Amino acid sequence: MKTEYQDDAEYPKSLDNNDPLGHFRQRFFLKKNYIYMCGNSLGLATKDAEECVLEVMEQWKNEGIKIWTVDDNKYYLYSKYLSKLMAPIVGADADEICIFGGTTINIHQGISTFFKPTKDKYKILVDDLNFPTDRYAVDSQVRLHGYEPKDAVKVVKSNGKFMDEDEIINAMTDDVAMVFLPTVYYRTAQVLDMVKITKAAKERGILIGWDLCHGVGAIEINLKEVDADFAIWCTYKYLNGGPGSSAALYINRRYHTRLPGLAGWYGNKIETQFLLRQEFDHQQDANGWQIGTPNVLSMASLEGALRVINEAGIPNMRKKSLHITGYLMFLIEKKLSDYGFTVGNLREDSKRGGHVCLEHDEGYRISIALKSRGIAPDFRDPNVIRLTPTALYTSYEEVYKMVEILLDIVKTESYKAISKNRNYVV
Ligand SMILES: Cc1ncc(COP(=O)(O)O)c(C=O)c1O
Known part of the structure; x- marks a missing residue:
């Protein structure tokens, strides 16, 4: 069954309010105005840890x-x-x-x-x-x-x-x-x-x-x-x-x-x-x-x-992960596809894991621009920005905000001011 999503700013708030895993966010160390999308590489610290x-x-x-x-x-x-x-x-x-x-x-x-x-x-x-x-x-x-x-x-x-x-x-x-x-x-x-x-x-x-x-x-x-x-x-x-x-x-x-x-x-x-x-x-x-x-x-x-x-339980986490990554893919297609972005991962639920693979010819510089705007993505050659809204500590509103920031970065072409010289860790 295809999930229907909406692209307005109120919609993610209602998803967060009805998220059965939403309370797990309190168990993590989250920074204000910092959207963490890198749980595929290093998960965030828990208070339990x-x-x-x-x-x-x-x-x-x-x-x-x-x-x-x-x-x-x-x-x-x-x-x-x-x-x-x-x-x-x-x-x-x-x-x-x-x-x-x-x-x-x-x-x-x-x-x-x-x-x-x-x-x-x-x-x-x-x-x-x-x-x-x-x-x-x-x-x-x-x-x-x-x-x-x-x-x-x-x-x-x-x-x-x-x-x-x-x-x-x-x-x-x-x-x-x-x-x-x-x-x-x-x-x-x-x-x-x-x-x-x-x-x-x-x-x-x-x-x-x-x-x-x-x-x-x-x-x-x-x-x-x-x-x-x-x-x-x-x-x-x-x-x-x-x-x-x-x-x-x-x-x-x-x-x-x-x-x-x-x-x-x-x-x-x-x-x-x-x-x-x-x-x-x-x-x-x-x-x-x-x-x-x-x-x-x-x-x-x-x-x-x-x-x-x-x-939380893995089946519940997988359910939310599929839903929130599905929402991210929906927003990418709706708002970013006119700006050279494509979703690079397979679409069937059984064939995709926990991150969304966002592709763009300028992926490296856009990923650096994202970092300077308070987002943590990572980048893998040649053109992949990996984005991971996780089940336990990412809100739907953060996904929405990140897509708005991506849109701003490409509309204003702010990434063009960034050097193409690479850092050791990307
Ligand atoms: C598939 C896979 N195997 C192994 C590793 C890393 O191994 P190690 O923990 O020894 O650095 C990674 C790191 O991202 C990985 O993606």
């Missing part, structure tokens, strides 16, 4: 080394504690998830655990649109096995913008040992059908891992139904875990007895970890894939953030 970080500081100040054992070993077993909060967000069991390290590190952990090339089956299948860190990790993993990426990394070509799922499946030839793909593309927000692609891989005896970075917290994910072999994701985007907050790794329970590719003492069984033996005694659940001491401060902010997400 601050509370949890301050609690860790108090424990550290008061207890020193005893911080590890307060609250029934909460911080010593922090991954286990947080996995319970993470499980409903990705539809997995808590013991299939561990929270540790960083996204790229966890890609290495997943691939090094599962990539066991043989003479005839030694390739990793990837695509040419994924975030580059995934590719760098894949290339280096095949090199560790003595292969050259140009031979052992099989790249499915996109049309430059979108990926065709059937082409991915057709590329699953006998020589492919593993597939590694993103669930939502970082530039265009295209969603891949994880169930269909995973099923195809399994039918061909190929292992499969997913990068959920741009999906988690934005779309509904049911890892039980997907039944992939492993998955990794960051926690600082739609989950609002904080800059560089610890990442996550899912290991399907059918592999819990397998040894991790990268072992460390935190993957040892809890019961024998402090016996400090020379032999690794593997913890046989996802926590056995941890490597070293947990980054407690960057896990504390995640604890607070996950509490808020679980209160």
Whole structure:
């Protein structure tokens, strides 16, 4: 069913007044006259996150080394504690998830655990649109096995913008040992059908891992139904875990007895970890894939953030996200299409993630102009302004105001005064 929107200034106010998730805005640190559209990159801080970080500081100040054992070993077993909060967000069991390290590190952990090339089956299948860190990790993993990426990394070509799922499946030839793909593309927000692609891989005896970075917290994910072999994701985007907050790794329970590719003492069984033996005694659940001491401060902010997400519920968040991004696309088409703007993402709900991909030939300079007008977007080459009205802290009125500002920037051509020289972080 097509949603009907209106383009007047009163309409967003009525949407905000009737927004069942509207009260969650109070849980975030929002700045007056600053419209935050960058939750696809770094989610905003919650008051809950601050509370949890301050609690860790108090424990550290008061207890020193005893911080590890307060609250029934909460911080010593922090991954286990947080996995319970993470499980409903990705539809997995808590013991299939561990929270540790960083996204790229966890890609290495997943691939090094599962990539066991043989003479005839030694390739990793990837695509040419994924975030580059995934590719760098894949290339280096095949090199560790003595292969050259140009031979052992099989790249499915996109049309430059979108990926065709059937082409991915057709590329699953006998020589492919593993597939590694993103669930939502970082530039265009295209969603891949994880169930269909995973099923195809399994039918061909190929292992499969997913990068959920741009999906988690934005779309509904049911890892039980997907039944992939492993998955990794960051926690600082739609989950609002904080800059560089610890990442996550899912290991399907059918592999819990397998040894991790990268072992460390935190993957040892809890019961024998402090016996400090020379032999690794593997913890046989996802926590056995941890490597070293947990980054407690960057896990504390995640604890607070996950509490808020679980209160709101992913299905409710997805519903609002689809509606508010739909409203943004409607306004772009209604008010901005005469000024060189186009919506660059796919339209079907099942095929688009949490951000709107606004394209313009002058996208870079317009994104800088937006920043100078109190909006936080980001820009991705060659021409994409990513805009993310989030379910929990963006109002419909902010979306309306942002489109009015965009209109003003292009009508007055104020962006033309901005240098084309690029900043390091865009
Ligand atoms: C798909 C994807 N994977 C990984 C990363 C980043 O990895 P890391 O958290 O290790 O910097 C990003 C960052 O935006 C990403 O979009």
